[in-house]
Amino acid sequence: MHAPEAAAVLFIIEVVIASLAGGVLGSIAGIGGGVIIVPVLTIFLGMNIRYAIGASIVSVIATSSGAGSVYVKDRITNIRIAMFLEVATALGAIVGAALLAPLLPGNVLAVLFGITLLVSLIPIFRKFGEELPEGVVDDALARRLRLDGSYYDKRLGREVQYQVTGIPAATGYMFAAGVISGLLGIGAGVLKVLAHEIAMKVPSKVSTATSNFMIGVTAAAASGVYLRRGLVLPAVVVPVAAAVLVGAFLGTKLMERMSNNLVRQVFAFALALIGCQMVLRGIGVLG
């Protein structure tokens, strides 16, 4: 038996508190954990951004799988869409992690990160897509791939049938989402949801469920590269993954009590400040 070093215990406590706060903040604002964890680890704990990205991409697997498993069991996830588009996101993730990430200096990653965080916040202020899109006709590819589907909507109390369109555009969006995932160590869930709702015009519940399901595979494809590169610090991943899971759960519970768009917008504003700080640090305005 050896006693742990006090600095080590303190550091882990700091990581837990920061990740917990990140998980709560992210789930209240409606965006995933990764996009918060990286700035938190770099800005508040002074970690090198590449290690922060490595820790984040592995934790994303844990957070997305939890929600992903519930939606897929409830048959809200469209698994054919997910499996088909996973080819594009997994390829994108490998390109982003293996080819692009090593080329870009840390401060460029920070700027890209800040911009991505700011873009992720847009849907909070402006709703994209429709809750239940009307008049969508399957395109030729969607018909060939049998991508149309149905799910039981608990709020409406009925089975909702939907058609799917815009597969080529969605495949492009998904590749891009995969690249960003691999490059920045995030799930890029917001981009995936936008691809589902804007390009394919699937109902928003299906798009959330399906992108959650795909994030695990995207993150796993990128994680393999980060593991082999030696950028994953397990003693950071463990407290981050556990605390973000708990934080996201607490955030969801809090949200149920204060289901108010204003609250979300206040939190989103706080995240926007973090996004701006990442950009400013990246371009050297802030230390």
Added chain:
Amino acid sequence: MAARAPKPATFDHNGPTQRDKIAIQDASAYILRLGVVISVVVMFFGLVLALFHNGLTKHEILTHTVSTDWPKLGQSLRRFDGFAFMDLGVLLLVLTPILRVATATLLFAVEEHDRFYTVVTFLVLVMTVSSLLFIS
């Protein structure tokens, strides 16, 4: 932990003699949940072990990266090295979605007899496995 078998699909009407298909949705949900729980438990055990058995230092936290040298990992596990368990936990977590894809490939081939989606999921499987084994 009691292993819950995936619930078979009930919408299969091939007659009473044929067993129900295993639904890809149920198998996926089961693998994701089990994988995350097991890996988080193993990782957490590793962290506790590293803290109180090995005497963890901040320097180690910020420098020890996951080892991809699998034979060496086995030896370290037997020595009850906390980092070896954390490494194993991280590896199990990364393998969880990969196993979910492998299962889907198998079910599309064997249960659904759907050649197109068997190939699609197999492609995803090849990419994720090679990122873990070859690409860096």
